Amino acid sequence: MTPETDTQPRPGGPTVYLETFGCQMNQLDSELVRGQLAALGYSFTPDAGQADVILYNTCSVREQAENKVLSRVGKVAQRKRDGSPVILGLLGCLAEREGTRLLSRYPQIDLLCGPGELNRLPMLIDNAMRTGAVEVADRVALAGNRSRRSATLSAAADNLELLDLSRSFDPDHAGGPRRSAYVRITRGCNKFCTYCVVPFTRGAEVHRPPDTIVDECKRLADQGVIEITLLGQTVNHYRYTHGVAVGLEGREAPQVGPGAAAFRPGAGSGNVGRVTSFADLLGRIHDEVPAVRRLRFVTSYPRDFGDDILQVMRDCPRICRYLHVPAQSGSDRVLKLMNRGYTRSEYLEFIDRARGFLPDVSIAGDLIVGFPTETDRDFEQTRSLLQRVRCKNNFIFKYSPRPGTSAWDRLPDDVPETVKRLRINELLAVQARVSEAVHAEQVGRVVEVFVEGASPKSRAASARGGEVELGWERPSVGVQMSGRTAGDLITVFDLPPGYSVEQVQGQILPVRVEAAGTLLLYGHLEATTRPSPEHGSDPFPAARLAQFEMSESVDFAS
Numbered sequence: 063m064t065p066e067t068d069t070q071p072r073p074g075g076p077t078v079y080l081e082t083f084g085c086q087m088n089q090l091d092s093e094l095v096r097g098q099l100a101a102l103g104y105s106f107t108p109d110a111g112q113a114d115v116i117l118y119n120t121c122s123v124r125e126q127a128e129n130k131v132l133s134r135v136g137k138v139a140q141r142k143r144d145g146s147p148v149i150l151g152l153l154g155c156l157a158e159r160e161g162t163r164l165l166s167r168y169p170q171i172d173l174l175c176g177p178g179e180l181n182r183l184p185m186l187i188d189n190a191m192r193t194g195a196v197e198v199a200d201r202v203a204l205a206g207n208r209s210r211r212s213a214t215l216s217a218a219a220d221n222l223e224l225l226d227l228s229r230s231f232d233p234d235h236a237g238g239p240r241r242s243a244y245v246r247i248t249r250g251c252n253k254f255c256t257y258c259v260v261p262f263t264r265g266a267e268v269h270r271p272p273d274t275i276v277d278e279c280k281r282l283a284d285q286g287v288i289e290i291t292l293l294g295q296t297v298n299h300y301r302y303t304h305g306v307a308v309g310l311e312g313r314e315a316p317q318v319g320p321g322a323a324a325f326r327p328g329a330g331s332g333n334v335g336r337v338t339s340f341a342d343l344l345g346r347i348h349d350e351v352p353a354v355r356r357l358r359f360v361t362s363y364p365r366d367f368g369d370d371i372l373q374v375m376r377d378c379p380r381i382c383r384y385l386h387v388p389a390q391s392g393s394d395r396v397l398k399l400m401n402r403g404y405t406r407s408e409y410l411e412f413i414d415r416a417r418g419f420l421p422d423v424s425i426a427g428d429l430i431v432g433f434p435t436e437t438d439r440d441f442e443q444t445r446s447l448l449q450r451v452r453c454k455n456n457f458i459f460k461y462s463p464r465p466g467t468s469a470w471d472r473l474p475d476d477v478p479e480t481v482k483r484l485r486i487n488e489l490l491a492v493q494a495r496v497s498e499a500v501h502a503e504q505v506g507r508v509v510e511v512f513v514e515g516a517s518p519k520s521r522a523a524s525a526r527g528g529e530v531e532l533g534w535e536r537p538s539v540g541v542q543m544s545g546r547t548a549g550d551l552i553t554v555f556d557l558p559p560g561y562s563v564e565q566v567q568g569q570i571l572p573v574r575v576e577a578a579g580t581l582l583l584y585g586h587l588e589a590t591t592r593p594s595p596e597h598g599s600d601p602f603p604a605a606r607l608a609q610f611e612m613s614e615s616v617d618f619a620s
């Protein structure tokens with residue numbers, strides 16, 4: 063009997079607490095883990111204190127995320143000392159990077175599962191619950207040095223594909239009908255930025271077959287999903303050559319990415335088969351799955367982003383005009399030390415080209431301050447880049463050396479903490495002004511908002527057991543809803559009287575923007591499309607929304 067088949071469904075089975083740290087890729091992994099365990103009879107609880115199994119899906123990119131996980135691990139140790147039989151598992155990048163060292167340092171950890179081995183998680187839990195597994199081999203599933211496959215090996219042996227394929231979408235989880243889902247198109251990364259551990263923990267870039275991806279989008283749409291975000295560490299690198307990776311049963315299989323050479327001008331003449339590029343894939347999903355009203359993708363790498371992608375974004379109205387394209391630094395010298403593979407002027411050329419095709423494109427980025435040897439002059443170049451690009455927001459981080467990266471081995475962390483703090487505060491202040499100005503441009507417009515639910519402010523008020531005044535210019539009492547525009551601008555509005563959160567959540571609705579701040583747009587539902595009670599549980603007839611979509615596209619073009 064193989065270990066996997068030893069895992070049996072258990073009606074009324076154990077209860078799991080699953081907490082996710084880090085990026086969207088981890089969130090998707092957790093969703094897949096959840097579906098996999100639910101199918102085996104496990105149930106889930108939001109209260110770690112009530113769980114039989116505690117799982118932390120970890121991130122290794124930032125030191126802060128690691129420290130949070132390890133502090134939680136410490137708390138579980140106390141529970142175990144008090145006699146609780148709880149099972150503790152670490153999944154994800156921290157587990158993969160640190161490996162069995164974690165078992166020695168934290169004996170309360172029962173199992174470790176890397177991001178490339180999540181299909182083996184049920185077997186690990188089963189081992190721990192049934193036998194209290196003591197052998198390391200029964201407690202650990204890590205890719206180890208297999209995580210970087212040679213390009214000559216077929217990625218068809220990638221068991222994680224089975225987990226992606228077995229996806230059972232659960233619209234009820236996370237407290238409501240979200241109607242929004244992630245779809246992975248590539249796994250891993252070939253870039254080796256010197257500060258990043260991902261190429262080691264998630265392995266080489268592997269691209270999923272386009273037919274499989276389109277099928278997954280169709281299944282999600284059939285289940286009510288109207289917004290899909292395609293995920294890849296360098297999503298614009300997606301490139302699938304048909305005919306070279308075919309499984310035993312004749313189906314196309316995931317294949318290892320072609321490397322940078324495939325993106326050079328004139329490349330492709332030597333391909334043995336037809337190629338589906340990222341632009342082709344976007345176009346296929348847009349045309350073949352029209353029920354998906356918003357198609358997004360993250361994260362874009364600033365190089366190798368062809369005009370073909372920008373053209374398809376321009377020509378397909380349901381592809382969001384939104385790019386998350388991290389610069390990381392504005393200094394050529396630092397970019398080189400980071401091994402980012404582009405210069406400041408190449409980054410700016412891409413931004414200008416994107417805005418040339420899509421004047422209304424909304425851009426977000428990531429920046430790191432205090433990278434080893436960063437001087438005042440380097441920092442000044444980052445600050446000027448931030449001002450020049452005018453991102454709607456930037457995720458700004460202080461550099462922290464991560465074990466397992468080449469910067470950890472080669473570049474002393476020599477920028478003092480006080481300097482890092484001053485620099486991050488300065489960048490945050492500049493970004494706040496830029497964000498406020500970007501948001502202010504929307505005031506007076508009608509924007510389409512995908513409503514995610516009650517705003518955090520509203521949820522906090524409700525948790526305190528009372529209603530509070532919400533709103534802005536005219537204080538109101540009620541529930542404040544929150545959602546995002548196609549350009550990913552967070553927008554809040556007051557729920558109209560007589561309507562429940564459930565009636566509005568998961569809808570794309572027109573909101574007139576009345577005011578703007580650093581983080582948010584504030585508005586009200588447009589009067590002409592405001593729901594009325596006679597529409598019952600479907601207060602937003604499709605015809606009226608279609609009418610709105612046409613009028614909004616005019617608004618954006620103006």
Ligand code: SF4
Pocket residue numbers: 251252253254255258259260261295296363
């Ligand atoms: S592109 Fe660089 S920062 Fe992004 S995942 Fe790959 S190595 Fe890490």
